[in-house]
Amino acid sequence: MEQINKMLGAGEPMVRSIFRIITGLLMFQYGVAKLLKFPAGTIFEKVEPFSMFGFAGMFELTLGGLLILGLFTRPVAFILCGEMAFAYFIEHFPRNFIPLLNGGNLAIMFCFACLYLACAGGGPWSLDAIMRGKR
Structure with missing residues (x-):
């Protein structure tokens, strides 16, 4: 078992x-759908730029792009974690307590994925690592 742990841990x-x-x-994709209306036919076609969904799309587009690049990973992930918690409690939680019934599964997963990245950092393949000279 120790050998498997060592192999996978590497x-x-x-x-x-x-x-x-x-x-x-995935976050960037939601921002593109909300702001740029691509791809056509999504539930976000009628999102106005200066609505609550529009501002969420701005966060997802810009901060999702920074997350892809690994630039300012920890603060960006922390902000996105908060956005997803906010999205869950504003949009999904009022519908039902159970995430399976209120459609909030993705918001919860994104929230905790971003929380993990805020704590763990972006890894060696990131602009953060390059700027620190740790690549």
């Missing part, structure tokens, strides 16, 4: 970078 920094990139891409 890949942890790279997997953390991949996790950050994928989380950022």
